[in-house]
Amino acid sequence: MLQVGLSLPRSPGGAAAAFPMAEPAAGEDSGTGREVLGSSPVTIVVTSEADTWDIDTSSCLGCGQFVDWDKMPEPQQPAQIPRDVLDRPPKELKRLAREGCWGWSHGGRAWLYPRLIQRVSCRLVTPDALVYRDVAARLFGKPSVSSHPLPEFLEGCPMPTYCLNPHGVTALKKILICVGDLFPDITHSPLLPALAALLLHYSEDEAQCFESVSRLIASNAPHAGYIDQSFLAHQASCMTFGDLANKHCPAAHRLIASAAENVLEVYSEWLSWLFPGLPFGYAVRVLDVFLLEGQKVLYRIALALLKQFRLSVAPAGLQGSDIKAELQAFVRNIAQHVTVDKLLERAFGIRLFSRKEIWLLQMANRKALMERGITVVQRRPCFHLAVDMQNFSSSIVTAQEMRLVWSWIPERFSLFPPLLLFSTSEDGCSLQRFYTCCEGYEPTVLLIKTTEGEVCGAFLSSDWSERKKNGVTSGFFGTGECFVFTVRPEAERYEWVFIKKPELAKAVPRSPSPAPEPRLSPSRDSRSPSPNHLAVPSPQRRGRLSPFLAIRHFLLPSKTASMFMAGSRDGIVIGKGG
Numbered sequence: 001m002l003q004v005g006l007s008l009p010r011s012p013g014g015a016a017a018a019f020p021m022a023e024p025a026a027g028e029d030s031g032t033g034r035e036v037l038g039s040s041p042v043t044i045v046v047t048s049e050a051d052t053w054d055i056d057t058s059s060c061l062g063c064g065q066f067v068d069w070d071k072m073p074e075p076q077q078p079a080q081i082p083r084d085v086l087d088r089p090p091k092e093l094k095r096l097a098r099e100g101c102w103g104w105s106h107g108g109r110a111w112l113y114p115r116l117i118q119r120v121s122c123r124l125v126t127p128d129a130l131v132y133r134d135v136a137a138r139l140f141g142k143p144s145v146s147s148h149p150l151p152e153f154l155e156g157c158p159m160p161t162y163c164l165n166p167h168g169v170t171a172l173k174k175i176l177i178c179v180g181d182l183f184p185d186i187t188h189s190p191l192l193p194a195l196a197a198l199l200l201h202y203s204e205d206e207a208q209c210f211e212s213v214s215r216l217i218a219s220n221a222p223h224a225g226y227i228d229q230s231f232l233a234h235q236a237s238c239m240t241f242g243d244l245a246n247k248h249c250p251a252a253h254r255l256i257a258s259a260a261e262n263v264l265e266v267y268s269e270w271l272s273w274l275f276p277g278l279p280f281g282y283a284v285r286v287l288d289v290f291l292l293e294g295q296k297v298l299y300r301i302a303l304a305l306l307k308q309f310r311l312s313v314a315p316a317g318l319q320g321s322d323i324k325a326e327l328q329a330f331v332r333n334i335a336q337h338v339t340v341d342k343l344l345e346r347a348f349g350i351r352l353f354s355r356k357e358i359w360l361l362q363m364a365n366r367k368a369l370m371e372r373g374i375t376v377v378q379r380r381p382c383f384h385l386a387v388d389m390q391n392f393s394s395s396i397v398t399a400q401e402m403r404l405v406w407s408w409i410p411e412r413f414s415l416f417p418p419l420l421l422f423s424t425s426e427d428g429c430s431l432q433r434f435y436t437c438c439e440g441y442e443p444t445v446l447l448i449k450t451t452e453g454e455v456c457g458a459f460l461s462s463d464w465s466e467r468k469k470n471g472v473t474s475g476f477f478g479t480g481e482c483f484v485f486t487v488r489p490e491a492e493r494y495e496w497v498f499i500k501k502p503e504l505a506k507a508v509p510r511s512p513s514p515a516p517e518p519r520l521s522p523s524r525d526s527r528s529p530s531p532n533h534l535a536v537p538s539p540q541r542r543g544r545l546s547p548f549l550a551i552r553h554f555l556l557p558s559k560t561a562s563m564f565m566a567g568s569r570d571g572i573v574i575g576k577g578g
Helices: 090-098 106-118 129-140 166-182 191-200 206-217 231-248 250-259 263-267 270-274 280-293 296-313 323-332 340-347 355-371 399-408 431-438 464-471 502-507
Strands: 015-019 042-046 444-449 455-460 483-488 492-496 565-567 572-574
Touching: 090 280, 106 206, 106 280, 129 166, 129 206, 166 191, 166 206, 191 206, 191 280, 231 250, 231 263, 231 270, 231 296, 231 355, 250 263, 250 296, 250 323, 250 399, 263 323, 270 296, 270 323, 280 296, 280 340, 296 323, 296 340, 296 355, 399 455, 399 483, 431 464, 464 565
Parallel strands: none
Antiparallel strands: 015 042, 444 455, 455 483, 483 492, 565 572
């Protein structure tokens, strides 16, 4: 029997053969988000002498036994895979994966996936195919036991089956049960079932799929994890995505903040937009790159989806009040909005922080969660993480406006409810009193209402007491997480200019320049192409850095990277310019 999608062994002289595919029965459900194949033939081209080639099925004879080929997307074009693909430099291999070099070859993936995963650096003692066979024989070899519960770490996690046949679904469950038996430390892992299901499509047997999954679980590559294995780690990644969305998708973030009471709750589903949200043909293209580049790829794809979602709803606006359901429906029907090639192109066009800087941000978010009582062994959240604005009261902003402001600040700080430190209505208008009340607290949010009813403010990442270090009371300090904002008449956030335009860092003068006037103002610096940024004040002294805003990332001298706020007896300065 021919398994459609796998190429044929090479024959002398080269030949092309077409084999008709079975047409699905009338009314048969092909599965949500999957392409339905018709009766058109699949052409398999075999070349004898060429620089590119389709993978020989002799190297993966058992692959495809778990697949329902009637549901499998049909290759649109022959795959052109270089003969020396595995010998290419890592950068070149990533480029080939991003461009879909083996995107149209089922046999190519079956040959490449296990070989790519074997290159993943992992712990010395990692269960392999032989271990799986022993454990599977012990667990499933007893005729008296007919039922085996799935691991507890799968509670609440979707288990997509994509194009697997009934035999494949059974194999998937067996693999996950063995994972639970051999990796007892896993307590929560939403990505694991989808990843195992996708790999099973291209595995020669259950043992090979299990070994691939095990190596990804046991990966110890620095700053390049593949699978979150606890609720703590997963929630930290959700918060990290929220931070990235806040910076890279401001329009979409503002849309979500206006439609959802709890922004973090929306972003907590970011991983499900990809798996199982994306159709199979899109999901495997993401997997192609994920195996080479790790979790950072998933952030890129999710951000690209969020940007595309904002574009799709712009003309008509949101159709309902449930933005989470609208996002899921949009992702399921992504083929109506953008091709997979264009989606990947846009994803890799986003200028993210480095892998190490993202990892540092995740660690900071993880620490904030632990301070709220989340533990590594916890399986599900035991409390509501969102800030409750129902009892919020302010003479400057409404609860809805404060919810928007709260959505702008880094996720690890937005876990905590606001605490009022100073108010002119209660503490008077003394600047010294302001300093006294706010010193010892970090970070803080400053809200200002003008006599004309306009409302603006700033997020201040550092303690005001730092202004007194080294005996200088007017020196600059702070980090790249500082930003200023307006609430009325229009809501807008103005962040550090180099977050949006890192290339402008090359133009930063390396010598001190005159100090700015002490006033609160969005950037109007001549180096900034747009007013919607917070420029860096003149360098005066060294300070601390945000965990994910390293100096080297922006090519800045250390002093410049910590000059964002200042305070003296005469006034305060946040930002620079104008």
